[in-house]
Amino acid sequence: MDETTKKKKKTAECCGYPISIFFIVVNEFCERFSYYGMRAVLVLYFRYFLLWDDDLATSIYHAFVALCYLTPILGAIIADSWLGKFKTIIYLSIVYAIGQVTMAISTIHDITDANRDGTPDNFTFHIALSMLGLILIALGTGGIKPCVAAFGGDQFQEHQSRQLNTFFSVFYLCINAGSLLSTLITPVLRAQECGIHTQQQCYPLAFGVPAVLMVISLVVFIAGSGMYVKTDPEGNIMWSVCKCIGFAIKNRFRHRSSSYPKREHWMDWANEKYDKLLIAQIKMVLKVLFLYIPLPMFWTLFDQKGSRWTLQATTMSGDFGAFILQPDQMQTVNPILILTLVPIMDRLIFPLIQKCGLNFSPLKRMTVGMLFAAMAFVSAALVQIEIDKTLPNFPSSSESQLKVVNTYSTTLNVTISPNEHLLIESFGSSADYVTFDHQDITVSLNTNPVITKAFSLIKGGRQTLIIPSDPTVMYLKEDVKSKPREGKNAIRFVNGYTADLNITNLDSIEPSATTNYTLVNQGKRDFVLRHGEQWCEFSRKFGFGASYTFLIPSTVFSDDCESITEVEDMKPNSVHMALQIPQYFLITTGEVMFSVTGLQFSYSQAPKNMKSVLQAGWLCTNAVGNIIVLIVAELGKLPKQWAEYLLFASLLVAVSIIFSIMAYFYTYIDPAEIEAQVRKEQGLEPEEMEKETIEMEEKDEDQKNEQGVKQTKI
Numbered sequence: 161m162d163e164t165t166k167k168k169k170k171t172a173e174c175c176g177y178p179i180s181i182f183f184i185v186v187n188e189f190c191e192r193f194s195y196y197g198m199r200a201v202l203v204l205y206f207r208y209f210l211l212w213d214d215d216l217a218t219s220i221y222h223a224f225v226a227l228c229y230l231t232p233i234l235g236a237i238i239a240d241s242w243l244g245k246f247k248t249i250i251y252l253s254i255v256y257a258i259g260q261v262t263m264a265i266s267t268i269h270d271i272t273d274a275n276r277d278g279t280p281d282n283f284t285f286h287i288a289l290s291m292l293g294l295i296l297i298a299l300g301t302g303g304i305k306p307c308v309a310a311f312g313g314d315q316f317q318e319h320q321s322r323q324l325n326t327f328f329s330v331f332y333l334c335i336n337a338g339s340l341l342s343t344l345i346t347p348v349l350r351a352q353e354c355g356i357h358t359q360q361q362c363y364p365l366a367f368g369v370p371a372v373l374m375v376i377s378l379v380v381f382i383a384g385s386g387m388y389v390k391t392d393p394e395g396n397i398m399w400s401v402c403k404c405i406g407f408a409i410k411n412r413f414r415h416r417s418s419s420y421p422k423r424e425h426w427m428d429w430a431n432e433k434y435d436k437l438l439i440a441q442i443k444m445v446l447k448v449l450f451l452y453i454p455l456p457m458f459w460t461l462f463d464q465k466g467s468r469w470t471l472q473a474t475t476m477s478g479d480f481g482a483f484i485l486q487p488d489q490m491q492t493v494n495p496i497l498i499l500t501l502v503p504i505m506d507r508l509i510f511p512l513i514q515k516c517g518l519n520f521s522p523l524k525r526m527t528v529g530m531l532f533a534a535m536a537f538v539s540a541a542l543v544q545i546e547i548d549k550t551l552p553n554f555p556s557s558s559e560s561q562l563k564v565v566n567t568y569s570t571t572l573n574v575t576i577s578p579n580e581h582l583l584i585e586s587f588g589s590s591a592d593y594v595t596f597d598h599q600d601i602t603v604s605l606n607t608n609p610v611i612t613k614a615f616s617l618i619k620g621g622r623q624t625l626i627i628p629s630d631p632t633v634m635y636l637k638e639d640v641k642s643k644p645r646e647g648k649n650a651i652r653f654v655n656g657y658t659a660d661l662n663i664t665n666l667d668s669i670e671p672s673a674t675t676n677y678t679l680v681n682q683g684k685r686d687f688v689l690r691h692g693e694q695w696c697e698f699s700r701k702f703g704f705g706a707s708y709t710f711l712i713p714s715t716v717f718s719d720d721c722e723s724i725t726e727v728e729d730m731k732p733n734s735v736h737m738a739l740q741i742p743q744y745f746l747i748t749t750g751e752v753m754f755s756v757t758g759l760q761f762s763y764s765q766a767p768k769n770m771k772s773v774l775q776a777g778w779l780c781t782n783a784v785g786n787i788i789v790l791i792v793a794e795l796g797k798l799p800k801q802w803a804e805y806l807l808f809a810s811l812l813v814a815v816s817i818i819f820s821i822m823a824y825f826y827t828y829i830d831p832a833e834i835e836a837q838v839r840k841e842q843g844l845e846p847e848e849m850e851k852e853t854i855e856m857e858e859k860d861e862d863q864k865n866e867q868g869v870k871q872t873k874i
């Protein structure tokens with residue numbers, strides 16, 4: 161049956177479900193694998209391949225996510241007004257797959273690495289190619305998103321409403337299975353080393369596998385072609401809707417005098433010119449769109465899992481004994497919980513609530529979902545308060561902090577003007593940072609003769625005063641003033657040895673010099689120190705998010721690295737990442753109530769020819785939510801992170817109250833029934849006509865089959 165078919169054909173069924181939905185859910189699984197797999201490594205690609213700073217990388221990432229949820233409008237317009245859902249999904253999936261391939265190609269550093277140093281020589285080329293890839297991906301993923309869910313819904317007959325609800329749950333499970341697997345796999349692929357000339361982090365593989373999955377997704381979708389119910393696009397519906405609304409407003413304005421009788425609904429002012437059916441359909445859509453207004457706030461909180469919560473995890477310990485969890489891997493808790501919670505809710509909780517005689521309507525579920533998300537942020541705030549207790553006291557923007565490290569041969573009395581006196585052992589350090597509210601200081605050492613030197617500290621910075629074996633050349637070294645990223649550890653070495661040293665993975669270090677910080681992962685790390693023929697190995701076990709300065713004495717080779725001392729500049733994270741599980745549990749429960757229900761609600765309340773448009777409207781709430789995150793991240797800088805979490809939680813509670821009031825006045829509709837009623841009022845009996853057409857066509861098909869059988873018999 162082709163795209164112009166106006167009625168639902170009978171589809172092959174298995175256990176009461178149309179077989180065609182198998183292709184749709186597999187297609188969704190592969191597509192979501194592709195999308196989330198690519199997204200999992202995108203920020204790292206920006207940061208470490210294109211060498212953008214944190215702010216630029218985060219902004220472009222959120223802008224990309226927002227774009228992915230804005231393009232559904234375009235996809236819906238194309239599907240509902242022009243190509244139909246089936247063709248739109250095929251064409252935009254091709255655009256999507258091209259985008260993924262372009263993105264994967266843009267990550268091959270060898271393309272422009274003429275000098276073969278492992279870094280691209282022409283960043284403009286890689287940036288341009290990756291931006292092109294991302295635009296195509298956003299167009300593709302966003303464009304098909306409202307169509308795939310609605311197209312899946314189209315496969316069901318009217319008597320299959322129970323199966324339709326289960327379909328949306330299974331659909332959501334597939335999204336999360338795809339997301340879970342890809343979020344686990346692509347970071348591992350990225351961590352591999354590959355390259356033609358020089359071995360680098362394997363971004364081409366990390367982006368290439370999602371590209372392959374997108375191609376598979378397209379192939380699976382095409383494979384189901386013969387089985388789908390394909391509804392007809394009914395002309396440029398969006399344009400008709402806009403014209404009709406425009407006319408209603410204009411007409412209302414023209415007849416604003418009180419002498420004209422009022423009409424039941426402002427859209428009824430379009431009655432003079434437009435079909436009653438179109439007006440009725442627009443009323444249905446507007447009612448739902450109005451209800452969507454408060455919804456972006458839910459996504460504003462929800463989408464901070466990937467940003468704020470991941471950053472929170474970087475200040476926590478991921479040591480689970482049997483395994484180590486990296487901060488960004490904590491996000492996989494969400495799809496894991498979805499995979500368990502959706503069946504529990506569907507099979508246990510919701511039927512139980514129904515059995516208790518409670519009417520847990522979709523809009524009530526969505527309100528409760530919002531409250532769960534708000535509770536998740538309260539939980540995040542409580543965790544943050546615990547973390548804050550363990551965080552170092554970082555300097556404010558007007559303060560400066562100083563620590564002193566002594567690699568001189570004897571204990572020193574250090575006086576920092578005006579009245580700070582520190583007694584520091586040889587190869588030791590001051591107990592903690594000293595905070596100053598001024599920048600200019602004078603340091604005196606009780607050497608013979610006394611050494612005095614003036615320094616200017618960095619405002620808002622943390623520094624260490626290094627006193628080398630020759631104290632007259634004491635100097636300041638800048639320290640890290642925030643937790644090292646991704647739960648890594650920042651380490652550096654002070655060379656108290658009398659000659660140059662080579663340390664594994666670091667440049668050669670001169671006597672008395674201090675290396676810059678190097679980031680090392682959690683776990684046991686080995687360093688080999690070398691000078692000419694002499695060497696020794698130094699091992700150290702690291703936790704999460706600490707910072708150390710290692711002091712190398714002159715005796716380092718004679719005692720086999722044993723005498724290296726460590727100064728703890730920043731304590732390792734001590735609050736465990738497991739404390740984030742309650743907030744993940746709460747937000748995911750909220751997601752099941754809000755997002756899965758919202759998906760079903762948007763489909764069920766939309767007239768047949770505007771289902772994709774309403775799905776797009778639903779996804780648009782997501783885009784707005786992401787834009788709010790961008791704005792808040794830029795503007796709303798609350799001094800305390802826990803306060804920001806509480807602010808978001810309160811905002812969502814306020815919004816959910818507004819939403820519940822709006823929901824109270826919403827009456828659920830059966831769009832098909834309303835359409836039939838309007839048709840009836842207009843003297844049309846399309847349902848009857850459709851039934852007749854179906855019966856006639858079935859008779860025709862039977863006859864053709866019989867003839868076919870007869871012909872073969874002949």
Ligand SMILES: C[C@H](N)C(=O)N[C@@H](CCCCN)C(=O)O
Pocket residue numbers: 192332335336339459462463494495498751755782
């Ligand atoms: C993976 C996540 N739990 C999920 O189910 N995502 C859905 C809804 C996305 C809306 C939030 N930005 C998806 O379709 O990817």
